[in-house]
Amino acid sequence: MSEKKAPTPPRDKDDEPITFGDELPVLPIRNAVLFPGNVAPFDVGREKSVALVEDVDNFSSPVIAIFAQKDPSTDDPGADDLHAVGCAARVLKALKHSSGNYSLILQGIVRIRLDEVTQTGPYLKAKVQRLDEPVTEDDEAEALSMSLRDIAKQVIQLMPELPREAGSLIDSIQAPGALADLVAANLDAPVEEKAQLLETVDAKERIRKVLKLLTRQLEILKMRERINSQIKEEMGKNQREYVLRQQLKAIKEELGEDDGDQGDLDGLEDRISKANLPTEAEQVAKKQIKRLRNMQVGSAEYTVVRTYLDWILDVPWHLQTADNLEIAAVRKVLDEDHYGLEKVKKRILEYLAVRKLKKDKKGPILCLLGPPGVGKTSLGRSIARALGRKFHRMSLGGVHDEAAIRGHRRTYVGALPGQIIQGMKKVGTINPVIMMDEVDKLGHDFRGDPAAALLEVLDPEQNNTFADHYLEIPYDLSNVMFIATANVADPIPAPLRDRMEILEIPGYTRREKLAIARQHLLPKQIEEHGITNQTATDGTALLEIRDPAVEIIIDGYTREAGVRTLERQVASVIRGVAVKVAEGDLTARRIETEDHVREFLGPTRYTSDVAERTSETGVCTGLAWTSVGGEILFIEATRMYGSGKLQLTGQLGDVMKESAHAALSYVRANCEKFGISKDFLEKSDIHIHIPAGAMPKDGPSAGVTMFTALVSLLTGIRVRHDVAMTGEISLRGRVLPIGGLKEKVLAAHRAGIKRIVLPERNVPDLEEVPAEVKGDLEFIPASKMEQVLEAALEEKPVPKAEPAATTPSTN
Numbered sequence: 001m002s003e004k005k006a007p008t009p010p011r012d013k014d015d016e017p018i019t020f021g022d023e024l025p026v027l028p029i030r031n032a033v034l035f036p037g038n039v040a041p042f043d044v045g046r047e048k049s050v051a052l053v054e055d056v057d058n059f060s061s062p063v064i065a066i067f068a069q070k071d072p073s074t075d076d077p078g079a080d081d082l083h084a085v086g087c088a089a090r091v092l093k094a095l096k097h098s099s100g101n102y103s104l105i106l107q108g109i110v111r112i113r114l115d116e117v118t119q120t121g122p123y124l125k126a127k128v129q130r131l132d133e134p135v136t137e138d139d140e141a142e143a144l145s146m147s148l149r150d151i152a153k154q155v156i157q158l159m160p161e162l163p164r165e166a167g168s169l170i171d172s173i174q175a176p177g178a179l180a181d182l183v184a185a186n187l188d189a190p191v192e193e194k195a196q197l198l199e200t201v202d203a204k205e206r207i208r209k210v211l212k213l214l215t216r217q218l219e220i221l222k223m224r225e226r227i228n229s230q231i232k233e234e235m236g237k238n239q240r241e242y243v244l245r246q247q248l249k250a251i252k253e254e255l256g257e258d259d260g261d262q263g264d265l266d267g268l269e270d271r272i273s274k275a276n277l278p279t280e281a282e283q284v285a286k287k288q289i290k291r292l293r294n295m296q297v298g299s300a301e302y303t304v305v306r307t308y309l310d311w312i313l314d315v316p317w318h319l320q321t322a323d324n325l326e327i328a329a330v331r332k333v334l335d336e337d338h339y340g341l342e343k344v345k346k347r348i349l350e351y352l353a354v355r356k357l358k359k360d361k362k363g364p365i366l367c368l369l370g371p372p373g374v375g376k377t378s379l380g381r382s383i384a385r386a387l388g389r390k391f392h393r394m395s396l397g398g399v400h401d402e403a404a405i406r407g408h409r410r411t412y413v414g415a416l417p418g419q420i421i422q423g424m425k426k427v428g429t430i431n432p433v434i435m436m437d438e439v440d441k442l443g444h445d446f447r448g449d450p451a452a453a454l455l456e457v458l459d460p461e462q463n464n465t466f467a468d469h470y471l472e473i474p475y476d477l478s479n480v481m482f483i484a485t486a487n488v489a490d491p492i493p494a495p496l497r498d499r500m501e502i503l504e505i506p507g508y509t510r511r512e513k514l515a516i517a518r519q520h521l522l523p524k525q526i527e528e529h530g531i532t533n534q535t536a537t538d539g540t541a542l543l544e545i546r547d548p549a550v551e552i553i554i555d556g557y558t559r560e561a562g563v564r565t566l567e568r569q570v571a572s573v574i575r576g577v578a579v580k581v582a583e584g585d586l587t588a589r590r591i592e593t594e595d596h597v598r599e600f601l602g603p604t605r606y607t608s609d610v611a612e613r614t615s616e617t618g619v620c621t622g623l624a625w626t627s628v629g630g631e632i633l634f635i636e637a638t639r640m641y642g643s644g645k646l647q648l649t650g651q652l653g654d655v656m657k658e659s660a661h662a663a664l665s666y667v668r669a670n671c672e673k674f675g676i677s678k679d680f681l682e683k684s685d686i687h688i689h690i691p692a693g694a695m696p697k698d699g700p701s702a703g704v705t706m707f708t709a710l711v712s713l714l715t716g717i718r719v720r721h722d723v724a725m726t727g728e729i730s731l732r733g734r735v736l737p738i739g740g741l742k743e744k745v746l747a748a749h750r751a752g753i754k755r756i757v758l759p760e761r762n763v764p765d766l767e768e769v770p771a772e773v774k775g776d777l778e779f780i781p782a783s784k785m786e787q788v789l790e791a792a793l794e795e796k797p798v799p800k801a802e803p804a805a806t807t808p809s810t811n
Contacts, residue, residue, distance in 0.1 A: 756779050
């Protein structure tokens with residue numbers, strides 16, 4: 001046997017040998033052993049260990065002593081709690097987490113022996129003795145190394161989760177000791193056995209011990225492979241789940257641990273007895289437990305019944321949260337989250353007041369009806385927070401299967417309860433706030449009508465015994481507060497609409513949008529874009545978006561009933577500022593003028609073209625209602641040579657076409673009253689067009705607008721540019737009432753209209769219009785068409801004088 005000098009110490013990135021003295025800081029580790037040459041990550045969280053890591057930068061060399069603990073439960077180990085032999089390690093990288101803990105990447109250098117602890121605080125320090133390994137090369141060491149390589153490669157082949165490069169790495173290491181350390185570091189063995197390998201300095205002896213452990217692991221892997229082969233022969237490829245269960249069973253038989261599933265069923269029965277289930281639910285659960293005891297564990301029916309029992313036990317039957325009945329506190333939370341919406345807040349406070357007086361009051365069933373972006377969905381979450389209840393949201397948009405509400409029967413493969421029961425399981429209480437979003441967008445097909453299934457859910461007289469097809473046990477939903485949301489009421493079936501208390505949420509006025517932006521949108525977006533933690537070079541706030549700028553965004557960059565687009569435009573401004581801040585520009589910015597806004601949002605997108613559009617005769621401004629709020633529309637009429645035809649374009653519905661014909665008939669019947677020639681249609685055609693032709697339009701409320709446009713065309717008198725109108729026309733010249741007046745008035749206000757002509761019978765509906773809007777507008781009630789013309793035209797039409805009667809001659 002020949003001996004050579006000790007191996008060259010590891011070198012750092014500058015090719016300098018890594019040296020260290022005989023005293024090193026000590027880092028105890030749990031459930032792991034570090035070997036020389038091995039690179040491994042470690043998490044550090046104990047107080048002394050963290051102190052050591054934070055002091056590494058002060059060491060002359062980033063080398064620490066790593067010793068494995070004998071007992072991992074010891075939080076403050078001393079010398080007696082550590083294994084005698086450890087490893088000197090170089091700290092390659094230290095990453096600090098937000099919790100204050102560290103993740104280290106260490107590289108083992110050489111074995112060391114712990115001689116004496118010299119310091120216990122703030123971290124351990126000890127004198128160590130370096131255990132350099134002499135390089136021994138003889139036939140026996142080479143033979144042992146070859147055996148170790150062969151067995152290691154067999155293990156690698158039986159473990160497909162290991163990378164392919166592992167075999168090449170084994171071949172590349174020639175030194176017997178280094179090879180033994182590499183394999184030992186990756187062995188699946190207890191810490192005690194790995195510590196013994198680390199303490200074995202002699203390379204040949206260490207290889208023998210590693211071979212023993214590796215051979216045991218190889219036998220276990222071969223046994224697993226044999227079990228897999230046996231089970232695959234017995235079963236088929238199409239029963240994967242059953243195969244997995246048989247694998248588990250075979251492994252337990254080999255280990256002598258097969259005790260069956262009796263204990264699991266006993267635990268399930270104990271859960272049933274402690275769950276305080278309703279009588280009917282308890283009877284069903286006990287019956288299913290008896291069935292389980294007589295079934296084969298691997299059968300499909302066993303899994304179905306077991307899952308069914310889990311659902312019965314997981315759904316809440318009695319647990320509920322206590323309501324916050326302090327009216328003032330609830331009002332404060334609602335006001336913090338949403339501006340305005342007084343009608344909805346008033347209804348919630350009324351419910352709380354009644355609940356305070358009558359504890360068993362059932363939860364209300366509300367439907368928030370309004371255009372997109374007015375805060376319907378977020379209002380539901382706010383109500384839950386104010387009441388102190390759990391919140392669950394279920395989206396019904398596009399749902400067209402009854403089973404989505406009631407669940408599937410258990411005879412189907414993969415059956416589950418419906419969304420109602422699933423939501424109750426998620427919240428874990430019997431009195432949550434459940435929001436049914438987009439209830440007006442439910443579909444229905446051959447699989448059933450989900451709207452019909454909701455009839456039972458949303459009926460306070462029936463939902464205390466709600467029957468889910470999967471559970472088949474009556475479930476009490478009477479304590480749940482259901483809140484539905486919809487954009488339009490018409491698609492909701494009448495029986496379902498009748499079961500809900502509909503609260504209309506109209507679009508916001510300009511002043512309300514400004515207040516919402518100031519109180520909610522601006523602070524939220526500034527925080528989300530990281531501007532809050534920044535200060536300008538002069539020490540002031542980095543960004544301030546003032547009210548005039550918000551008003552410019554509202555008027556020139558949005559046209560909506562809600563505030564979604566407003567929030568997006570505000571976010572665009574803030575993102576523009578964020579780019580400048582990221583580039584190092586910390587100049588304080590005060591966004592106030594139109595030029596400031598245009599710098600970030602570009603040119604104005606919306607301008608009022610009412611005056612321009614109505615500067616010619618035959619053009620009149622009307623008001624329309626849509627599912628996203630009110631809109632203004634222009635009705636244009638023109639006259640051309642022809643044969644007395646009426647042409648209508650603009651994708652009009654049948655009702656609107658009939659209104660146009662009625663308007664023309666009234667003009668023809670009263671043409672002399674308006675100063676129009678009787679034969680105006682004999683050699684002329686009239687064309688009525690409503691722009692935005694890609695959008696379908698229908699309804700009778702444009703009747704008076706079409707009539708006014710026709711009179712303007714035929715008399716040559718222009719319609720006032722600041723007037724808009726709405727109302728249905730009759731052949732007798734009456735102005736009949738219409739719907740959606742509030743949304744139409746808000747749309748006219750947004751467009752800069754100053755005078756609105758409306759049916760006289762709609763005057764009571766003006767009470768719903770905000771006072772600030774009514775203060776900016778002039779309302780002209782009309783019951784006859786003549787009153788409409790008087791309010792809308794720049795001049796009053798002059799009736800044609802009847803020709804004087806001729807006296808017969810006597811001659």
